[in-house]
Amino acid sequence: MATREAKAERIEIRTTAEVKALLQQAAIASxxxxxxxxxxxxxxxxxxxxxxxxxxxxxxxxxxxFNEILDRPVVHKPRLAALLAKKSIIE
Structure with a gap:
């Protein structure tokens, strides 16, 4: 943050005791x-x-x-099309 402004906004978070302790340790180290x-x-x-x-x-x-690559004509890639047409293992 480049300028010092009055702090008027609040952010609240919930976390575990382990994460809180880790953040406290990191803050102290910093x-x-x-x-x-x-x-x-x-x-x-x-x-x-x-x-x-x-x-x-x-x-x-x-x-x-970069612009030359963007301006290239579209090339159909059958293997890529087939791959994208398949149902994902995570779906």
């Missing part, structure tokens, strides 16, 4: 309180989860190659 540790870790995880969905950073050469 020289933080549990709240700051969880917020920092959560924000980092959230940014990483969203980054792959929002941002592409490519140099000019790779951008051109």
């Amino acid at each position: 020289h933080k309180n549990v709240t700051d540790f969880l917020v920092d870790a959560g924000v980092t995880a959230a940014e990483e989860a969203l980054m792959d969905r929002r941002t592409f950073r490519l140099d000019e050469e790779r951008w051109k190659a």
Whole structure:
């Protein structure tokens, strides 16, 4: 978080005693309180989860190659079509 804002929102979680103890140990090892540790870790995880969905950073050469791949004509792949047509073992 780049700026310091007043903390007005609250998030509550339930967990096991083991997970709570682990989080407390990690916070202590990081020289933080549990709240700051969880917020920092959560924000980092959230940014990483969203980054792959929002941002592409490519140099000019790779951008051109990426666009060339996107512009290729569709090639029918019978084996892939057959595989995707099968019912999954987890269904």
